[in-house]
Amino acid sequence: MGTRDEQLHLGAFIYYSGHHHYGWRHPESGAEGLFDFKFYKRLAQTAERGKFDMMFLADLLYVRGVEDAASGMLEPVQLLAALSTVTEKLGLTATVSTTYNEPYNVARKFASLDHLSEGRAGWNIVTSQLDVEAYNYGKDKHPEHGLRYEMAREFVEVVTRLWDTWEDDALIIDRKAGIFADGAKVKEVEYKGQWYSTKGALNVPRPPQGYPVLIQAGSSAPGQDFAAAFGEVIFTAQQSLEAAQAFYASVKGKLVANGRQADSIKIMPGLSPIIGATEAEAQQKYKELQDLIPSSVIVGALSTMLNFDLSGYPIDGELPDIPDPVEATNGMKSRVQLIMDMARKERLSIQDLGGRLIGARGHMQFVGTYGQLADFMQHWFQEYGCDGFNIMPPVLPGNLDEFVDHVVPILQQRGLFRKEYTGSTLREHLGLERPGLRHFQAGHERAAASAAPAAT
Amino acid sequence: MGTRDEQLHLGAFIYYSGHHHYGWRHPESGAEGLFDFKFYKRLAQTAERGKFDMMFLADLLYVRGVEDAASGMLEPVQLLAALSTVTEKLGLTATVSTTYNEPYNVARKFASLDHLSEGRAGWNIVTSQLDVEAYNYGKDKHPEHGLRYEMAREFVEVVTRLWDTWEDDALIIDRKAGIFADGAKVKEVEYKGQWYSTKGALNVPRPPQGYPVLIQAGSSAPGQDFAAAFGEVIFTAQQSLEAAQAFYASVKGKLVANGRQADSIKIMPGLSPIIGATEAEAQQKYKELQDLIPSSVIVGALSTMLNFDLSGYPIDGELPDIPDPVEATNGMKSRVQLIMDMARKERLSIQDLGGRLIGARGHMQFVGTYGQLADFMQHWFQEYGCDGFNIMPPVLPGNLDEFVDHVVPILQQRGLFRKEYTGSTLREHLGLERPGLRHFQAGHERAAASAAPAAT
Numbered sequence: 065m066g067t068r069d070e071q072l073h074l075g076a077f078i079y080y081s082g083h084h085h086y087g088w089r090h091p092e093s094g095a096e097g098l099f100d101f102k103f104y105k106r107l108a109q110t111a112e113r114g115k116f117d118m119m120f121l122a123d124l125l126y127v128r129g130v131e132d133a134a135s136g137m138l139e140p141v142q143l144l145a146a147l148s149t150v151t152e153k154l155g156l157t158a159t160v161s162t163t164y165n166e167p168y169n170v171a172r173k174f175a176s177l178d179h180l181s182e183g184r185a186g187w188n189i190v191t192s193q194l195d196v197e198a199y200n201y202g203k204d205k206h207p208e209h210g211l212r213y214e215m216a217r218e219f220v221e222v223v224t225r226l227w228d229t230w231e232d233d234a235l236i237i238d239r240k241a242g243i244f245a246d247g248a249k250v251k252e253v254e255y256k257g258q259w260y261s262t263k264g265a266l267n268v269p270r271p272p273q274g275y276p277v278l279i280q281a282g283s284s285a286p287g288q289d290f291a292a293a294f295g296e297v298i299f300t301a302q303q304s305l306e307a308a309q310a311f312y313a314s315v316k317g318k319l320v321a322n323g324r325q326a327d328s329i330k331i332m333p334g335l336s337p338i339i340g341a342t343e344a345e346a347q348q349k350y351k352e353l354q355d356l357i358p359s360s361v362i363v364g365a366l367s368t369m370l371n372f373d374l375s376g377y378p379i380d381g382e383l384p385d386i387p388d389p390v391e392a393t394n395g396m397k398s399r400v401q402l403i404m405d406m407a408r409k410e411r412l413s414i415q416d417l418g419g420r421l422i423g424a425r426g427h428m429q430f431v432g433t434y435g436q437l438a439d440f441m442q443h444w445f446q447e448y449g450c451d452g453f454n455i456m457p458p459v460l461p462g463n464l465d466e467f468v469d470h471v472v473p474i475l476q477q478r479g480l481f482r483k484e485y486t487g488s489t490l491r492e493h494l495g496l497e498r499p500g501l502r503h504f505q506a507g508h509e510r511a512a513a514s515a516a517p518a519a520t
Numbered sequence: 521m522g523t524r525d526e527q528l529h530l531g532a533f534i535y536y537s538g539h540h541h542y543g544w545r546h547p548e549s550g551a552e553g554l555f556d557f558k559f560y561k562r563l564a565q566t567a568e569r570g571k572f573d574m575m576f577l578a579d580l581l582y583v584r585g586v587e588d589a590a591s592g593m594l595e596p597v598q599l600l601a602a603l604s605t606v607t608e609k610l611g612l613t614a615t616v617s618t619t620y621n622e623p624y625n626v627a628r629k630f631a632s633l634d635h636l637s638e639g640r641a642g643w644n645i646v647t648s649q650l651d652v653e654a655y656n657y658g659k660d661k662h663p664e665h666g667l668r669y670e671m672a673r674e675f676v677e678v679v680t681r682l683w684d685t686w687e688d689d690a691l692i693i694d695r696k697a698g699i700f701a702d703g704a705k706v707k708e709v710e711y712k713g714q715w716y717s718t719k720g721a722l723n724v725p726r727p728p729q730g731y732p733v734l735i736q737a738g739s740s741a742p743g744q745d746f747a748a749a750f751g752e753v754i755f756t757a758q759q760s761l762e763a764a765q766a767f768y769a770s771v772k773g774k775l776v777a778n779g780r781q782a783d784s785i786k787i788m789p790g791l792s793p794i795i796g797a798t799e800a801e802a803q804q805k806y807k808e809l810q811d812l813i814p815s816s817v818i819v820g821a822l823s824t825m826l827n828f829d830l831s832g833y834p835i836d837g838e839l840p841d842i843p844d845p846v847e848a849t850n851g852m853k854s855r856v857q858l859i860m861d862m863a864r865k866e867r868l869s870i871q872d873l874g875g876r877l878i879g880a881r882g883h884m885q886f887v888g889t890y891g892q893l894a895d896f897m898q899h900w901f902q903e904y905g906c907d908g909f910n911i912m913p914p915v916l917p918g919n920l921d922e923f924v925d926h927v928v929p930i931l932q933q934r935g936l937f938r939k940e941y942t943g944s945t946l947r948e949h950l951g952l953e954r955p956g957l958r959h960f961q962a963g964h965e966r967a968a969a970s971a972a973p974a975a976t
Contacts, residue, residue: 086698088693088695088700089695089696089698090695091695093695095693095695095700096693099635099724099725100635101604101605101636105605124723125624125723126720126721126723127706127720127721127722127723129703130690130700130701130702130703130706131699131700131701131702131703132698132699132700133700134700135700135701135706135723136686136701136723136724136725137723137724138632138635138636138724139628139629139632139724141598142597142598142601142629142632142633142636143601143632143636145598145599145601145602146601146602146604146605146636148557148602149557149561149602149605149606150605164622164624164625165622165625166620166621166657168581168620168656168657169620169621172595173595173598176594176595176598176599177598179555179556179594180557180594180598180599180602196720199718199719199720200624200718200719200720201622201624201718202716202717202718202719230592234586237544237551237552239544239545239546239547239549239551240545242542242545242588242812242814243587243588244544244551244586244587244588244589244590244591245586245587245591245592246586246587247585247586247587250583250586250591260658261658262655262656262657262658263655263656263658264582264583264652264655264656265582265583266583267580267581267582267583267591267592267593267656268555268592268593268594268595269555269592356698358698
């Protein structure tokens, strides 16, 4: 094994009452608490007890099938704002779509969270996936993949400019002189893009972290390019060390080509741990989870993921030839590629492939002992397959406690993970620099005009 | 005085470090805490100690002049989500604009807050005011007043339909049968309006209150019509009991004409208390506040409010004739009308008028003893000028403490205000019915289709 000076970074990815699609049916799931703050408070405090870098929340802008799946999701940034009051160090990160929001609102949302949490906010930038999301916003269809990334680039450009409109020391609050803020240090953006425009200053001072941490979750080629331009954390799905290493090298290479430091981005694959004190216990837990999956749904779910009707093929046979499956999807292209590779490499039957994918949506499921999981994580980390992991417990809240109680201590003993937080902000946890002002060098932007008192 | 069975309703309107435009300059203002959760936590807990129905937050989608005014504002619904964790009974209400948001996002925002707070959320529906707000969202100008209200009607129509997409008992969570929610009780909206369309179910179950309380803050004719259709609380600016009574009668009349109960809407004028143990102390406090206003800004501020340049007129003279000032404004038409009426009636000089308006933006400032303020409130309430008040302390946090410590006990002794909360939700505090399902009777909306598991 190689050695690395740094330590692992860990995210606690909270998704319904567990990542396993049918995990809510597990006797120990907290499904009844999904719309209750107490459920999330316990999870956040557990993650903080485990010294995680951050909690990570997904977001879906539609109702996934309500009958068999846990559905509905509190607005994640509000939830994090509430959680900021019951945690002290834990990073608080959430997914917000660039496709169905306004840049000014998103810039403000994360600036506000960064102030409320005193520098613990992060934004997982996504472009959304499905036509059903478009319908909710009065659109006929979801924009196509390449276009969404073009739009997202502009969106993030506008948002980061807005975060730069207040200099760090703009606030003066001189009662005697009657100066609240230094007008010369509050600038207006003037940005006219193809998709987004803005002219004005953000209505929240610069976030404590400069910019909240920018997380990116697309692993396709446009996704990687986007990450190389803006990303500071990449959340990715990887099923083998070789593929993870190739992805790692590719992204870090693109970073350097973009003039950025290789360590200015942290690569964190998803990892769903199904673990126990013994291998037998872990296998038993895996079986319990798989038994929760109705066999009738496997073919349909896999067909949807691949955008190809598999219902006419034998369930115990291998995947048939599918013409251009990556090309055909308008969703997560890299995920489809990964599924196809996995099916070919392991020669899995439709049933086994579908069963595995339903469990963790294409992310790595690890079945083994606490020590074996620590070995696995150490190996991937030391062999430069990743900089850490986004931990995806199959059943919540219990499986997060289990990871914190049994796996974190092993990682800590090996010197692979912090025993105490040494910093206060998410950037400090992740070893990321606080960005200085990046915009307003060109001089074409001007100080914000004084506006009159508004009535309310 | 007349008598009324009900009791007063009180809002604690939190606005920067005080409502007085220059209140931040006061030695006791908490201006340094404006972006710090602790400042708001103290205020919310004070309001709850005072048994207020609700805390009320404004929102401005731009930076008001940064040099002389407190500027910048945390996103208010996130702030309320955080405050929901440190309060138990207090209603939590915030302003969100219909002009610069998507209905699906707003429906979700308040549904989430209502879940997090277990039924304490309220939405103050506004349409925003200024072109500088439009610029932040890449628009050339703010839509005109009538159009904004037309758009707002559709917006609220869509939002309330979305709140009805999950029936109250849609969640089943039957692990054994594998049924998370009853698909027949999760419906899709299909709404095609002139301005907004949506097709789908909200991604959050029905709010605990059915609908979060709908607050409306426009007092113009279109504003009143809007309130009569949707509003449950009206926040208004009134400067005399006669005008307040006329407004009260007009709104309640429109309600009845719309087939609603007269008590299904609570009318709460703004009231900025400048109070002390003696009249002399109150007058001294008023003088201290007025001395904070630079005389140079009065003419400019009043000119902006009236959209008419007053700089050529003598500052100690009366207001000149202004052609069609209400017609000319695209902001808060009712507020301009009120200013003109006030100037004519009291024959105020430009200086005195401007000075008074800067203090509380056209809302009533009351200067007197604790007991005199209680008398004033009782009189307006019992004479049907209002159902309560939105209290606007000139300097925060201190003036809220003062009101809670000295005025609330008098109101309680007189039986005019609750000594303890008797309910848990904001609707219960306000005496408003919980709405049943209002939509989906027509049968043209259908059950939400089952969607496949999404990758993340």
